[in-house]
Amino acid sequence: MNGSNHSLAIRGTTLSVALLIVFLTAWQWGPGLLRIPPFIIPPLSAVFNEAVRMWNVSGLAFHTGITAAEVLAGFILGSLLGASIGYLIGMSPTAEFALSPYILALQIAPKVAFAPLFILWMGFTIYPKILVAILIVFFPVMVNVLTAIRTVDPDLINLARAFKAKRAQIFWRIEFPASLPPLFAGLRIGSTLAVVGVVVGELVGGNAGLGYLLSFGEGQANTAMVFVAIVMLTLVGGLAYLLVILIELRVLHYLPKRAQMGF
Amino acid sequence: MPDLIRLEYRNVTMRFTQGASRLTAVEGVSIAVRDGEVVSLIGPSGCGKSTLLNIGSGLTAPSEGEAFVDGERVEGPNEHVAFMLQKDLLLPWRTVAENVMFGVEIQGVPAAERRRRAKSLLETLKLAEFSGHYPHQLSGGMRQRVALARTLAVDPTVLLLDEPFSAVDAQTRMVLQRELAQTLQRAGKTALLITHDLLEAVTLSDRVLVMSRRPGRIIDEIPIEIPGRDDPLKRRLHPKVAGYVNRLMERLDIGHLETTGAPV
Numbered sequence: 001m002n003g004s005n006h007s008l009a010i011r012g013t014t015l016s017v018a019l020l021i022v023f024l025t026a027w028q029w030g031p032g033l034l035r036i037p038p039f040i041i042p043p044l045s046a047v048f049n050e051a052v053r054m055w056n057v058s059g060l061a062f063h064t065g066i067t068a069a070e071v072l073a074g075f076i077l078g079s080l081l082g083a084s085i086g087y088l089i090g091m092s093p094t095a096e097f098a099l100s101p102y103i104l105a106l107q108i109a110p111k112v113a114f115a116p117l118f119i120l121w122m123g124f125t126i127y128p129k130i131l132v133a134i135l136i137v138f139f140p141v142m143v144n145v146l147t148a149i150r151t152v153d154p155d156l157i158n159l160a161r162a163f164k165a166k167r168a169q170i171f172w173r174i175e176f177p178a179s180l181p182p183l184f185a186g187l188r189i190g191s192t193l194a195v196v197g198v199v200v201g202e203l204v205g206g207n208a209g210l211g212y213l214l215s216f217g218e219g220q221a222n223t224a225m226v227f228v229a230i231v232m233l234t235l236v237g238g239l240a241y242l243l244v245i246l247i248e249l250r251v252l253h254y255l256p257k258r259a260q261m262g263f
Numbered sequence: 264m265p266d267l268i269r270l271e272y273r274n275v276t277m278r279f280t281q282g283a284s285r286l287t288a289v290e291g292v293s294i295a296v297r298d299g300e301v302v303s304l305i306g307p308s309g310c311g312k313s314t315l316l317n318i319g320s321g322l323t324a325p326s327e328g329e330a331f332v333d334g335e336r337v338e339g340p341n342e343h344v345a346f347m348l349q350k351d352l353l354l355p356w357r358t359v360a361e362n363v364m365f366g367v368e369i370q371g372v373p374a375a376e377r378r379r380r381a382k383s384l385l386e387t388l389k390l391a392e393f394s395g396h397y398p399h400q401l402s403g404g405m406r407q408r409v410a411l412a413r414t415l416a417v418d419p420t421v422l423l424l425d426e427p428f429s430a431v432d433a434q435t436r437m438v439l440q441r442e443l444a445q446t447l448q449r450a451g452k453t454a455l456l457i458t459h460d461l462l463e464a465v466t467l468s469d470r471v472l473v474m475s476r477r478p479g480r481i482i483d484e485i486p487i488e489i490p491g492r493d494d495p496l497k498r499r500l501h502p503k504v505a506g507y508v509n510r511l512m513e514r515l516d517i518g519h520l521e522t523t524g525a526p527v
């Protein structure tokens with residue numbers, strides 16, 4: 001729309017690409033120049049070769065798929081649960097008053113610490129990993145929805161009431177749409193946290209997923225393998241985040257562009 | 264029927280309790296606004312003007328006394344009244360046209376009729392070309408005009424306006440004042456206008472009511488005997504205006520406040 005914004009985007013992209021090239025170059029030749037042994041930091045090419053080997057021999061695609069599926073399941077279920085509870089509590093001040101100490105306690109508790117417990121309960125399956133992800137995604141989504149419902153301008157509610165709006169109309173026409181921008185902010189945080197939850201679950205126990213490859217690589221002192229797993233995890237997390245952004249751009253299309261792109 | 268009373272407050276008193284402290288916001292206020300009349304209400308801030316508006320629109324019940332609209336006792340929100348505030352209260356996810364239709368949509372007016380009303384209001388308020396825009400794309404004055412259109416769309420007999428233009432710049436305000444005056448005149452609406460702007464009160468109304476400091480009571484009533492209520496810009500130049508403004512300043516103790524500092 002305006003020239004200075006456009007040239008800012010071009011300059012920014014150029015700089016980003018340049019930084020990437022510098023980073024990859026440093027990764028490839030830096031360790032050699034600084035005499036860092038490959039079992040501490042393997043050069044880029046070694047990591048790439050390891051990735052190809054893992055793809056062909058160690059089922060890298062399979063493990064990535066498992067992790068991605070767990071992340072997706074945990075993220076979707078955790079978001080649905082968080083949003084629903086957020087709306088329910090947000091609509092009932094009594095419920096909020098009664099539940100807030102427990103919510104706070106659960107929010108403070110480190111959710112990943114539940115991973116061993118869930119594995120004891122459900123064995124080396126995908127379920128404990130999904131459950132950790134649900135638990136960790138739940139809170140930012142719920143808290144954002146709750147805060148949004150609570151901070152809706154009371155004059156807006158009064159306006160609707162003056163038109164004789166029923167409770168359901170107030171919810172669907174005012175409170176729900178007003179909660180969407182904070183909900184999406186919560187979903188963005190949730191999408192990255194889901195990966196954390198799943199990886200911790202996989203690290204604690206099991207024989208599938210990128211977290212499993214992480215600990216397997218560690219056991220073998222295969223540093224390149226650990227790097228490959230980290231890169232793949234970042235990709236999975238990045239895809240989940242991108243998915244949220246794409247949906248958000250469609251749903252919140254009415255917001256000014258600048259407010260929308262704040263990553 | 265020029266003497267039909269559209270809006271009436273009968274001996275209204277409003278007390279608020281907050282914790283242990285009790286506060287009387289308004290006390291024994293009686294106001295009667297006739298059909299088609301525009302009455303302004305001015306008074307120091309915190310004297311209970313907005314409280315009266317909330318009572319008139321049925322959002323809060325008075326502690327004592329009662330309010331009537333179109334002869335019916337106000338028991339809760341009703342179709343006869345609509346209000347407009349200093350805040351435009353536009354929904355950012357709705358287009359201008361959708362915002363205008365907000366009230367009629369809630370009231371269950373059929374979609375075709377909703378669109379017809381929105382279209383004609385947007386045309387009279389010179390907003391037709393913006394009907395597909397979102398609120399953030401509009402200036403403050405335009406947003407306030409959309410809010411006025413939304414208020415008129417439900418076709419109320421009585422409009423309650425709470426400092427509707429105090430947040431817009433002086434020039435836009437004059438334009439909006441004229442638009443409001445013309446619209447009220449054309450549609451024959453009855454209005455109670457709360458304002459801080461003495462000139463606005465004088466140029467837009469048939470009558471100005473002055474309230475005291477809290478607990479708010481009506482301490483003066485000034486009929487504005489200047490012709491042409493539908494053209495406040497012209498009315499502003501009338502020689503009688505200065506006299507009315509002066510009297511309002513005296514009643515509000517404005518000169519006195521300046522020398523001794525504002526009281527709490």
Ligand SMILES: Nc1ncnc2c1ncn2[C@@H]1O[C@H](COP(=O)(O)OP(=O)(O)O)[C@@H](O)[C@H]1O
Nearest residue numbers: 279280281288307308309310311312313314315
């Ligand atoms: N819901 C409420 N609870 C307690 N006090 C209130 C409430 N609404 C208004 N008040 C008090 O009543 C007085 C009058 O308020 P208001 O009608 O908003 O004044 P004005 O609009 O004239 O500035 C103020 O002192 C305000 O603090």
Ligand SMILES: [Mg+2]
Nearest residue numbers: 312313314425
């Ligand atoms: Mg007020």
